[in-house]
Structures are given as structure tokens and as C-alpha cells.
Amino acid sequence: MGWATSWTEILGFATGALCVWLVGRQHIANWPIGIANNIFFIVLFAQAGLYADAGLQVVFIALAGYGWWCWMHGGGPGSAEVLPVRRTTTTEWAVLGVAGVTGVCALTVLLSSATDSSVPFWDALTTGLSLMATYGQCRKRLESWYLWIAADLVYIPLYIHKNLYLTALLYTGFLALCVAGLLRWRRSMSSPAPGRETLGATA
Incomplete structure (x- = not known):
């Protein structure tokens, strides 16, 4: 198709699509697949000058460890139950909102003054939204979707602007996934809680 791409972008595409599909199915294997995806994207985004997105992947790896633990233990030490899907509380929204706005503003200033980023605000905005969403994913909050x-x-036009066409296509697929x-998690809230999940996926 005349697109310039790389193995890093292709592997990021494959692991990213698989990860999101697994999250939708509440399959715990999404966490190690997601970590692999983060590593590929660190390299890809740094090369593209999307420094906030590259740094974000490091934070994602740390959050993946937390999310993996939560999903394994149902959110409590020694728990044998799968972490259920729940609504985001008012307190969580307040904390996420304040942290998100503060983080986006601070990161925009940092990227504008300390890097050669051509899209500091949009890079910061996607970083803030992604971190808020990842917290919700770790705790299985429905609104994380x-x-x-x-x-x-925001990501899709941003990656097109940066000539990362395969990654833009990937994020179009992410949008559908x-x-x-969202629909699968919403249905699970009205269904009986499944048993402990390790290798299998919920229906």
C-alpha cells in the first residue's frame, strides 16, 4: 500500500490487537501480552518523537503488574474470587479528573519546553486519558472503556499526522474492540460471577 513501516510497528500491531481482545474477554493473559506490546511501542514512539507516549509505556508496564495482581486476587490478599466488573465511584471520578487535568497541563508544558515534540498538547492529552483508562482497567471499572x-x-488522527499509518489502523481496530x-463487560455485570480465571476466558 506504499506505507513505510517496520517490524517494531508490525509486532506492536499484533500484540496490541490481541491484548485488547483479551481484556474484553476478561482473560488474564492480556497482562503479559500487554507488557510485550508496551516494549514494542517504547521503541516505536521514541523514534517518532512521541516522547510522552513512549514514557507512558513504562508506566503501563508498572500498572500491568498491579492490574495482573488485582485480577489474580480479586482485589484482596488471599482472595479466590475473580475481580468483578463495577461502576466507577464518584470519588474515583473526582480523583481521576483532578489528576488527569493536572497531569495533562503539566505534561504539555514539559513537552513544549524540554522536547522537540510538534504535538505537545495532543501527546499529553492521550497520555492522561490512557492513564485514567488503565487505572479503570486494573480495577475492572466499566467506564474505563x-x-x-x-x-x-485522538490517537487515530495523531498517528496519521505522524505517518504511523499501521498504528493508526491498529487504533481504529482498538476503537471497535x-x-x-464495553458491551461484554456491561453484560457481565448482570450475569453471575464466573469462577477463578487463570488461563481460560470468560464466555
Whole structure:
């Protein structure tokens, strides 16, 4: 198709798509696959000058460890139950909102003054939305999917602007997977809680 791409972008595409699909199915294997995806994207985004997105991947790796633990233990030490899908509380929204706005503003200033980024605000905005969404994913908050959808709607034109066409296509797929994941998680809230999940996926 005349696109310039690399193995790093291709592997990021494959692991990213698999990770989001697994999250939608509440499959715990999404965490190690996601970590692999983060490593590929660290290299890709640093080369593209998307420094906040590159740094974000490091934070994602740390959050993946937390999320993996939460999903394994149902959110409590020694728990044998799968962490259930829940709504985001008012307190969580307040904390996330303040942290998100503060982080986006601070990161925009940092990227504008300390890097050669050509899109400091948009890079910072997607970083803030992604971190908020990742917290929700770790705790299985239903509304985390809305945050991912909002982030994807910014990511897609941003990556096209940066000539990362395969990654833009990947995020278009992410957008569809996020809608599917939202619907699947919403259905699971009205279904009986599944048993402890390690290698298998919920129906």
C-alpha cells in the first residue's frame, strides 16, 4: 500500500490487537501480552518523537503488574474470587479528573519546553486519558472503556499526522474492540460471577 513501516510497528500491531481482545474477554493473559506490546511501542514512539507516549509505556508496564495482581486476587490478599466488573465511584471520578487535568497541563508544558515534540498538547492529552483508562482497567471499572474510546478518537488522527499509518489502523481496530469490550463487560455485570480465571476466558 506504499506505507513505510517496520517490524517494531508490525509486532506492536499484533500484540496490541490481541491484548485488547483479551481484556474484553476478561482473560488474564492480556497482562503479559500487554507488557510485550508496551516494549514494542517504547521503541516505536521514541523514534517518532512521541516522547510522552513512549514514557507512558513504562508506566503501563508498572500498572500491568498491579492490574495482573488485582485480577489474580480479586482485589484482596488471599482472595479466590475473580475481580468483578463495577461502576466507577464518584470519588474515583473526582480523583481521576483532578489528576488527569493536572497531569495533562503539566505534561504539555514539559513537552513544549524540554522536547522537540510538534504535538505537545495532543501527546499529553492521550497520555492522561490512557492513564485514567488503565487505572479503570486494573480495577475492572466499566467506564474505563469510555476513556479508551475517547483516547482512541485522538490517537487515530495523531498517528496519521505522524505517518504511523499501521498504528493508526491498529487504533481504529482498538476503537471497535473497545466498543465490543464495553458491551461484554456491561453484560457481565448482570450475569453471575464466573469462577477463578487463570488461563481460560470468560464466555
